[in-house]
Amino acid sequence: MKLITHNMLTSKCLKGVMTGYPLAINATDIKVTEVDFNPEFITRVIPKLDWEVLWAAANSIGHGEGLPKTLEPKFEEDEDLLKKVHKVLLEVEIEEGNLTCPESGRQFPISKGIPNMLLTEAEVQ
Amino acid sequence: METPYQNHIDKADYDHVYEPAEDSFLLIDALEKDLEYLKNKNPTFCLEVGSGSGVVITAFGMAFPETFCMSTDVNFKACVMSKQTAAHNKVNLETCNMDLAGSFTDNVFDVIIFNPPYVVTDSEECGGSDITASWAGGVKGREITDRLLNMIPKKLANNGVFYLLLIEENIPDEVVQIMSNYGYKSETVIRRKVRNEQQLVLKIFK
Numbered sequence: 001m002k003l004i005t006h007n008m009l010t011s012k013c014l015k016g017v018m019t020g021y022p023l024a025i026n027a028t029d030i031k032v033t034e035v036d037f038n039p040e041f042i043t044r045v046i047p048k049l050d051w052e053v054l055w056a057a058a059n060s061i062g063h064g065e066g067l068p069k070t071l072e073p074k075f076e077e078d079e080d081l082l083k084k085v086h087k088v089l090l091e092v093e094i095e096e097g098n099l100t101c102p103e104s105g106r107q108f109p110i111s112k113g114i115p116n117m118l119l120t121e122a123e124v125q
Numbered sequence: 126m127e128t129p130y131q132n133h134i135d136k137a138d139y140d141h142v143y144e145p146a147e148d149s150f151l152l153i154d155a156l157e158k159d160l161e162y163l164k165n166k167n168p169t170f171c172l173e174v175g176s177g178s179g180v181v182i183t184a185f186g187m188a189f190p191e192t193f194c195m196s197t198d199v200n201f202k203a204c205v206m207s208k209q210t211a212a213h214n215k216v217n218l219e220t221c222n223m224d225l226a227g228s229f230t231d232n233v234f235d236v237i238i239f240n241p242p243y244v245v246t247d248s249e250e251c252g253g254s255d256i257t258a259s260w261a262g263g264v265k266g267r268e269i270t271d272r273l274l275n276m277i278p279k280k281l282a283n284n285g286v287f288y289l290l291l292i293e294e295n296i297p298d299e300v301v302q303i304m305s306n307y308g309y310k311s312e313t314v315i316r317r318k319v320r321n322e323q324q325l326v327l328k329i330f331k
Binding site: 001002004005007008009010011013021035038040041044045048090111112113114115116117118119 | 169191193195199201204219222223227229230233
């Protein structure tokens with residue numbers, strides 16, 4: 001699971017959970033693989049992200065180095081920043097670990113890089 | 126659009142995951158027919174719900190290298206296979222073991238694709254997470270589809286487009302009506318008769 005995916009996952013389907021966002025990450029196995037850098041894509045995706053959630057998630061797994069807590073306007077002109085965002089969004093992958101709902105504490109295992117968000121019928125809103 | 130390489134898949138795995146068939150390829154053909162429209166959209170995020178072997182989302186990813194592709198499936202084995210199919214074809218795919226699209230934040234996806242379990246069965250037969258879940262659709266073959274239809278306004282981005290495969294027994298006119306109530310238009314992109322099954326792909330958009 002990449003952090004771009006984490007940025008759009010919630011546990012709000014759980015009964016009694018209001019936002020379920022962001023999920024806390026506990027990573028036991030992280031792999032970094034090279035992905036072709038596409039500055040146009042990164043520039044297009046940044047405004048669609050919750051930046052603070054990305055920043056906190058990257059730091060929580062030890063890959064936040066060099067990421068600013070808040071984005072400057074005209075970030076698209078800063079190629080160094082775009083490369084850092086590219087790495088943290090697309091190259092860093094959580095292979096094993098789990099995600100935790102911030103409200104209920106319910107854990108969702110990540111195995112083979114795939115988060116298991118399945119709920120039992122009794123857990124659903 | 127190119128057909129993804131699939132020879133890496135062990136045939137025995139198709140005991141657990143839906144093997145690509147005419148319906149999968151009709152969906153790819155529908156996307157190909159709409160290629161210009163989709164290219165103009167320049168989608169950032171594309172989601173295939175219930176991706177099975179991953180052949181459809183991989184074909185999409187091959188045609189749209191600048192779109193971030195994601196897939197879900199209730200069957201973990203299908204999630205693994207989707208990821209492998211994408212990787213063999215050099216597509217970056219993120220996969221979540223999830224019921225439909227329920228665990229995603231709102232209005233993210235520019236394109237959503239769904240080849241649902243559409244076979245008309247008893248209600249009891251549908252809703253599992255094994256191979257039966259890939260085809261058993263319950264009443265009108267629509268029980269799973271209707272659940273996703275109700276999620277579409279929340280999951281599709283503004284200006285997003287949803288491609289849905291159906292058969293005549295699913296009563297496509299009712300689907301068009303449901304989506305019309307949510308403010309969406311529907312068009313039939315392609316239809317094909319396969320043995321005794323009339324398959325079609327609806328394009329649903331605003």
